[in-house]
Amino acid sequence: MNPTRFSKTAGLGLAAFAAVILAISCGQPSDTPREAASAPAAATAADYQPLVGRWARTDGDYMIEIKNIAADGKAEAGYFNPRPINVARAEASRDGGVLRLFMELRDSGYPGCLYKLTFDKAASRLTGTYFQAAQNETYEVTFEKMK
Numbered sequence: 001m002n003p004t005r006f007s008k009t010a011g012l013g014l015a016a017f018a019a020v021i022l023a024i025s026c027g028q029p030s031d032t033p034r035e036a037a038s039a040p041a042a043a044t045a046a047d048y049q050p051l052v053g054r055w056a057r058t059d060g061d062y063m064i065e066i067k068n069i070a071a072d073g074k075a076e077a078g079y080f081n082p083r084p085i086n087v088a089r090a091e092a093s094r095d096g097g098v099l100r101l102f103m104e105l106r107d108s109g110y111p112g113c114l115y116k117l118t119f120d121k122a123a124s125r126l127t128g129t130y131f132q133a134a135q136n137e138t139y140e141v142t143f144e145k146m147k
Contacts, residue, residue, distance in 0.1 A: 043094045045071045050119060051092055051101055055126055055143035064143060077103060085110050101126060
């Protein structure tokens, strides 16, 4: 077979293959809206109300204070050990009936420490993990709601 003829044939085959792939991907956009019945209901600020309040960690003098949570999950939060530590980001989310709280701390001695907590309605507790960035360690933690 002539090498020039082979490279032209291979080039045409690759071009046809690329056209088919492009047609398939363009015909089915990845951001097609899902049916309303399968989409979860949007959370409201009232859904996050059980997280609002003061929470004491069971293994020390650590406290989280959630002052307010907007419908989009952005939380106004404080963290104390026992002095105030800067909360860089605090967000609540809902996964079905499960409420979650995420907090990122950025302060001296707290270079991106993370809390990933889940609300236990029956026990009125927040349980989950604390990532201590300076030590690169993750700990299991529990917070109880203060009265």
